Amino acid sequence: xxxxxxxxxxxxxxxxxxxxxxxxxxxxxxxxxxxxxxxxxxxxxxxxxxxxxxxxxxxxxxxxxxxxxxxxxxxxxxxxxxxxxxxxxxxxxxxxxxxxxxxxxxxxxxxxxxxxxxxxxxxxxxxxxxxxxxxxxxxxxxxxxxxxxxxxxxxxxxxxxxxxxxxxxxxxxxxxxxxxxxxxxxxxxxxxxxxxxxxxxxxxxxxxxxxxxxxxxxxxxxxxxxxxxxxxxxxxxxxxxxxxxxxxxxxxxxxxxxxxxxxxxxxxxxxxxxxxxxxxxxxxxxxxxxxxxxxxxxxxxxxxxxxxxxxxxxxxxxxxxxxxxxxxxxxxxxxxxxxxxxxxxxxxxxxxxxxxxxxxxxxxxxxxxxxxxxxxxxxxxxxxxxxxxxxxxxxxxx
Amino acid sequence: xxxxxxxxxxxxxxxxxxxxxxxxxxxxxxxxxxxxxxxxxxxxxxxxxxxxxxxxxxxxxxxxxxxxxxxxxxxxxxxxxxxxxxxxxxxxxxxxxxxxxxxxxxxxxxxxxxxxxxxxxxxxxxxxxxxxxxxxxxxxxxxxxxxxxxxxxxxxxxxxxxxxxxxxxxxxxxxxxxxxxxxxxxxxxxxxxxxxxxxxxxxxxxxxxxxxxxxxxxxxxxxxxxxxxxxxxxxxxxxxxxxxxxxxxxxxxxxxxxxxxxxxxxxxxxxxxxxxxxxxxxxxxxxxxxxxxxxxxxxxxxxxxxxxxxxxxxxxxxxxxxxxxxxxxxxxxxxxxxxxxxxxxxxxxxxxxxxxxxxxxxxxxxxxxxxxxxxxxxxxxxxxxxxxxxxxxxxxxxxxxxxxxxxxxxxxxxxxxxxxxxxxxxxxxxxxxxxxxxxxxxxxxxxxxxxxxxxxxxxxxxxxxxxxxxxxxxxxxxxxxxxxxxxxxxxxxxxxxxxxxxxxxxxxx
Numbered sequence: 001x002x003x004x005x006x007x008x009x010x011x012x013x014x015x016x017x018x019x020x021x022x023x024x025x026x027x028x029x030x031x032x033x034x035x036x037x038x039x040x041x042x043x044x045x046x047x048x049x050x051x052x053x054x055x056x057x058x059x060x061x062x063x064x065x066x067x068x069x070x071x072x073x074x075x076x077x078x079x080x081x082x083x084x085x086x087x088x089x090x091x092x093x094x095x096x097x098x099x100x101x102x103x104x105x106x107x108x109x110x111x112x113x114x115x116x117x118x119x120x121x122x123x124x125x126x127x128x129x130x131x132x133x134x135x136x137x138x139x140x141x142x143x144x145x146x147x148x149x150x151x152x153x154x155x156x157x158x159x160x161x162x163x164x165x166x167x168x169x170x171x172x173x174x175x176x177x178x179x180x181x182x183x184x185x186x187x188x189x190x191x192x193x194x195x196x197x198x199x200x201x202x203x204x205x206x207x208x209x210x211x212x213x214x215x216x217x218x219x220x221x222x223x224x225x226x227x228x229x230x231x232x233x234x235x236x237x238x239x240x241x242x243x244x245x246x247x248x249x250x251x252x253x254x255x256x257x258x259x260x261x262x263x264x265x266x267x268x269x270x271x272x273x274x275x276x277x278x279x280x281x282x283x284x285x286x287x288x289x290x291x292x293x294x295x296x297x298x299x300x301x302x303x304x305x306x307x308x309x310x311x312x313x314x315x316x317x318x319x320x321x322x323x324x325x326x327x328x329x330x331x332x333x334x335x336x337x338x339x340x341x342x343x344x345x346x347x348x349x350x351x352x353x354x355x356x357x358x359x360x361x362x363x364x365x366x367x368x369x370x371x372x373x374x375x376x377x378x379x380x381x382x383x384x385x386x387x388x389x390x391x392x393x394x395x396x397x398x
Numbered sequence: 399x400x401x402x403x404x405x406x407x408x409x410x411x412x413x414x415x416x417x418x419x420x421x422x423x424x425x426x427x428x429x430x431x432x433x434x435x436x437x438x439x440x441x442x443x444x445x446x447x448x449x450x451x452x453x454x455x456x457x458x459x460x461x462x463x464x465x466x467x468x469x470x471x472x473x474x475x476x477x478x479x480x481x482x483x484x485x486x487x488x489x490x491x492x493x494x495x496x497x498x499x500x501x502x503x504x505x506x507x508x509x510x511x512x513x514x515x516x517x518x519x520x521x522x523x524x525x526x527x528x529x530x531x532x533x534x535x536x537x538x539x540x541x542x543x544x545x546x547x548x549x550x551x552x553x554x555x556x557x558x559x560x561x562x563x564x565x566x567x568x569x570x571x572x573x574x575x576x577x578x579x580x581x582x583x584x585x586x587x588x589x590x591x592x593x594x595x596x597x598x599x600x601x602x603x604x605x606x607x608x609x610x611x612x613x614x615x616x617x618x619x620x621x622x623x624x625x626x627x628x629x630x631x632x633x634x635x636x637x638x639x640x641x642x643x644x645x646x647x648x649x650x651x652x653x654x655x656x657x658x659x660x661x662x663x664x665x666x667x668x669x670x671x672x673x674x675x676x677x678x679x680x681x682x683x684x685x686x687x688x689x690x691x692x693x694x695x696x697x698x699x700x701x702x703x704x705x706x707x708x709x710x711x712x713x714x715x716x717x718x719x720x721x722x723x724x725x726x727x728x729x730x731x732x733x734x735x736x737x738x739x740x741x742x743x744x745x746x747x748x749x750x751x752x753x754x755x756x757x758x759x760x761x762x763x764x765x766x767x768x769x770x771x772x773x774x775x776x777x778x779x780x781x782x783x784x785x786x787x788x789x790x791x792x793x794x795x796x797x798x799x800x801x802x803x804x805x806x807x808x809x810x811x812x813x814x815x816x817x818x819x820x821x822x823x824x825x826x827x828x829x830x831x832x833x834x835x836x837x838x839x840x841x842x843x844x845x846x847x848x849x850x851x852x853x854x855x856x857x858x859x860x861x862x863x864x865x866x867x868x869x870x871x872x873x874x875x876x877x878x879x880x881x882x883x884x885x886x887x888x889x890x891x892x893x894x895x896x897x898x899x900x901x902x903x904x905x906x907x
Contacts, residue, residue: 213779214786216798268774269767276764279753286711286742286750287765287818288732346755 030339030355033388037359041366048369049362052244055237060171060316062361063250064089064309066354068328069335070261071305073353074298076336077265079278079345080129080136082302084143086328088121089310090321091151096311097160097320100167107167115307121147122303123296130295144329152322161319171316174246185246192238192247195255196231203227250312257305262350274298278345331360334381338388359384400465402427402592403448403561408459410443410452417443418457419616425561430583430593432603435613435638436865441596442486444613445563449483450476463561480560484550486569490538497521497534500553524552529582542671544575551582562586563594568602569697580606598695600902604629612637635898646842647870650849654873655686657724658857659740659826664718666706672714677703678882679718684826684857689848691872691889692861693897699881700861701745704828708742709735722825736765739825743815743832745861747808751815754804758796759785761803761814766822788817793843809840816847826857833867845871865894879904 042049049055068085075082092114099110125143128134162168179186203223210217218226241247265271276284277291285291309328314320339356341348360381367377403425410418418440425431435441447457450470461468463479470476473483490499497517506516521534530548538546547567554562564583568576583593583606597603603610604624611621612634619637666677677699684690692700705712707720709732720729722738729735735742744750752761762785763770770781785799792813796806803814812832819827829848833841848871852858862868868875868889875892877885877900885900 209779210782213782215779215782216800267776267778269771269776270774272760272764272767272776275756275760276753279755280749282750283753284764286708286732286744288709288736289764290731290733342755346753 030352030359034355034359034362037362037366041362041369045366045369049366050240052240054365054369055240056244056248058361058365059241059251059254060248061365062357063171063248063254064312064316065328065331065335065361066254066357067257067305067312068302068309068332069339069353069357070257070350071298071302072332073261073336073339073341073348073350074265074274075136075302076333076341076343077278077345077348078274078295078298079281080295080298081333082125082136082140082299082306083329083333084121084125084140084147085302085306085309085332086325086330087144087147087151088118088303088306088325089313089328090323090325091121091147091154092118092307092310093314093320093324094151094154094160094322096167096314097163098154100163101160107164111167111311114311115304118303118305118307118310119300120303122300122306125303126296126299129299130292136299148322148326151324155320155322157322159319159321161317163315163318168315168318169249171248171250171312172318173249175249175252177246183243185242185244188242188246189235189238192235192242195238196234199234200227200231253308253312258350258354265350270294275346278347280346331357334385335360338385340392356388359388400427401425401462402464403594404460404462405444405448406460406462408444408447408457408461410440410447410457417616418447421459421613421616421618422621423611423618424621425592425594426609427592428587428590429608430587430595430606432607432610433594433596433613434598434600434603434610434634436863439613439638440616441613442565443616445483445565445594445596448476449473449481449563477557477559480558481563482554482557482559482561483563484547484554484565484567486565488543488546488550490546490549492539493537495535495537496525496532496541496549496552499538499549500524500556502553504557520556521552524555527555528552529578542575543570544572544579547571547575547579548582559591561592561594563596565596566598567595568597568599576602598902600629600631600634603634604631610634614638631902632895632899635895635902638898646845646866648842648846648849650852652687652689652852652873653855654688655855657683658686658722659684660719660721660724661707662719662721664703664707664720665716666702666713667715669713676713676881677706678880680878680881680883682876682883684859686855686857687852688874689852689858689860689872691868691875692859692878693865693868693875693901694863694878695901696863698878698901700878701830702881703878704742704830704859704861707735708732708740708828711742736822736824739823740828741765741819741822741824741826742828743819743830745831745834747811747815751818752803752811755802757800758789758794758803758806758814759799762788762799762817762821765818769821784821785817788821792817792847807836807840809836809843812836812840812844816844820851824856826859827851828859828861830861831863832860833862833864865897868892868897869894877901877904 038049068089072082072085095117096110096114099105099113100107125139128139129136175187175191177185177187207217207223238247265274273284273289273294276287276289277294281291310325313324317324335357336348336353337343337356338359339349339352339354341353363381363384364377367380401424403423405421405423408418408421409416421440421444423444433441446452448461450473453471454469463481468479491502494502500521501517506513506520518534525532525534528548528551530545530552532541532545538549541549567579571579580602583595586593595607608625609621609623610629612619614637660683662681664677664680665675668674668676680703694700702712706716707729710716710730711732719726721727727738729738729740748754753764759781763781767776770777770784782799788794789796789799794810794813794817796810803811806814832844848858848860860868860872869892872889875887875889875897876883877897879901884904887896
């Protein structure tokens with residue numbers, strides 16, 4: 001171009017391991033805390049926490065929270081909030097029961113209808129938030145009351161069940177094991193190993209890509225260590241599950257959704273635009289992004305995931321109750337914030353929210369095993385939430 | 399006669415800049431003292447020093463008020479001594495009543511309980527003084543700007559002020575309101591109040607001021623008495639702009655082609671006040687390879703003009719035509735404007751230009767994500783090399799493009815915004831104050847970039863409040879004032895005096 005536009009020295013190659021860890025401490029800090037919390041409860045419960053049966057329960061108990069946290073993360077990153085997810089999940093569970101138990105629908109069309117209803121609910125709320133600029137807090141607070149009330153009305157205040165066998169499998173089923181061995185579910189173990197291999201492959205490919213384009217890549221030692229640790233952890237957890245009944249169906253759904261949303265947020269234009277919208281709406285709009293429409297779709301998406309969570313919860317209890325989903329929204333929102341999402345929008349990671357959900361889940365489970373009363377459980381969870389965000393904000397401002 | 403206020407040898411430094419250099423100001427009791435100067439000359443900074451916004455110790459020099467040296471630690475201190483300031487941007491709470499606003503922070507109360515009756519009575523009195531016929535219970539949001547200005551004055555009077563400072567009091571007022579306000583100031587003067595008025599409008603100064611101090615580049619250039627001698631506008635203009643034009647701009651030989659971009663009868667109404675016509679039927683055109691300058695003072699409507707053209711991001715009831723190479727084009731959304739090759743680089747890069755908590759490379763690709771993605775999936779490597787390319791070309795000083803833009807200096811942030819729009823591949827580039835708040839070195843680099851783009855045949859519209867910059871870079875100028883283009887001139891025939899004259903003359907009619 002011109003003489004003043006001379007090149008700056010490009011910083012290519014790898015950086016030192018310690019420097020890299022320091023830079024990414026925030027990202028791995030959360031994961032580390034989860035591991036610490038797990039080790040702590042494993043020790044305190046004399047190994048009950050990691051017993052195959054309990055581990056399976058842990059996954060089943062938290063799956064619906066994790067699934068809703070995926071949608072909530074997008075909503076929070078876009079700069080909004082959704083307080084209605086618990087009520088929506090409860091309402092959809094009720095709708096599923098009415099369709100399948102009272103009207104004898106087959107579970108497939110019923111499930112699809114319920115997901116569509118979730119999209120519609122999200123769309124209605126998103127319409128007011130995105131196009132009429134009513135604060136999300138108010139709209140979804142209203143939605144929280146409306147759908148709790150509708151759930152009560154739909155079920156006439158009573159529990160409705162049981163569900164057809166096929167539908168129950170959504171939550172209580174495990175992936176089939178054609179090898180038919182009785183002790184160890186080999187399929188589950190193999191699936192876990194495949195996931196671990198895939199994880200290592202993706203990491204290596206990403207690093208090769210970075211080096212090809214001359215970007216600063218992770219130091220090799222760190223990469224190898226990280227991959228070994230992750231692969232070992234995945235295979236170990238799958239081994240534990242395999243030694244009970246194998247992988248629950250829900251876990252497969254949850255895992256697939258996690259990967260999908262991680263991909264969407266990190267690698268797609270839609271994800272990028274949601275971050276820009278939450279980070280600076282005016283700048284996003286002036287860059288040609290249709291910010292209103294994007295906000296609207298984050299709520300449609302949230303509605304679908306809340307509906308799915310409601311279905312899983314209903315299938316797990318094998319009955320729909322008007323009280324289903326009470327307080328879910330708090331766990332879901334807490335999971336996102338523990339996972340590093342910013343209350344002002346624009347910041348947050350899908351994997352962070354997932355880890356946040358499991359932090360809450362492991363604490364719930366561990367404290368229950370220890371026999372800590374519901375009173376103190378709530379106090380401790382509240383303190384952990386504020387402490388996690390405090391540490392995050394404190395580190396950022398330092 | 400002893401001066402009521404003396405400011406001696408005031409020097410105020412900000413990191414990297416000297417905003418005020420040894421400024422002296424003397425105000426006589428009972429006069430209206432006008433302060434004029436270009437944008438950035440240091441007028442507002444001087445008033446902030448005087449009113450205690452910058453506390454004693456953060457500046458050098460001495461302030462004497464009523465014969466005593468003053469060391470104000472806060473606005474509260476200066477108010478206690480009887481100095482009240484009315485800022486250019488009105489500082490009223492829209493959803494509170496007139497009475498509540500007038501006594502905000504200064505409530506008539508005993509042990510924390512507000513005396514509503516006394517507040518009401520005093521407000522009625524004050525409103526009468528400023529000639530505002532409104533109920534004290536009326537909410538501020540229901541008042542027009544002119545009336546809000548009167549409430550601000552009433553608020554100052556409520557503090558029993560001896561010296562009233564008005565920062566561009568008529569900037570947002572229409573002609574009638576301006577005249578009424580000036581009459582009011584003359585009435586206050588007759589009652590013995592001392593006032594300092596900051597203004598660009600020489601006709602207003604000529605009407606009410608007793609003396610004038612001209613500031614330029616942070617120094618006092620001239621103080622003159624104008625009670626006996628009638629005011630000489632040309633002399634003031636010369637003092638306001640008379641700086642040396644150093645060799646701060648790259649040399650260029652413009653190769654100007656045919657008209658590419660044209661705007662006809664562009665009319666825009668104010669975003670909040672729907673009945674106020676803000677842009678009044680503007681016509682202009684830009685040719686290929688041309689740098690077109692738009693001069694004017696702050697608030698002239700230049701940014702609003704640009705944003706209303708760029709995807710209607712400002713204003714309402716927009717009418718007019720936009721033509722690209724003679725064909726009318728639809729620019730009603732940002733997306734459409736960008737697709738037609740129009741880019742707007744905002745004057746407010748932090749507020750409107752960047753996502754600060756995002757990486758440099760994400761900011762650069764934001765306006766052209768399809769350019770780095772396939773079927774909605776972003777190609778990380780491609781995005782990285784695009785960003786890296788711009789880092790090299792634009793000389794963005796940063797360790798790597800993964801860094802958050804929030805951590806960059808102003809000049810580098812501006813280069814990121816420019817990169818973003820250059821990546822969108824525009825034909826017409828609207829640059830709104832592209833060098834505001836950045837250092838001299840980065841300024842030169844941005845000038846070089848503009849010259850380069852013009853050489854490639856792009857159209858550049860440069861909006862700037864710095865007249866030397868316009869004269870140094872543009873090929874042709876429009877002068878904008880109060881929402882209309884009041885003059886057009888080739889740069890060869892233009893001078894700072896001519897531009898300033900066009901502005902102040904337009905203000906007269």
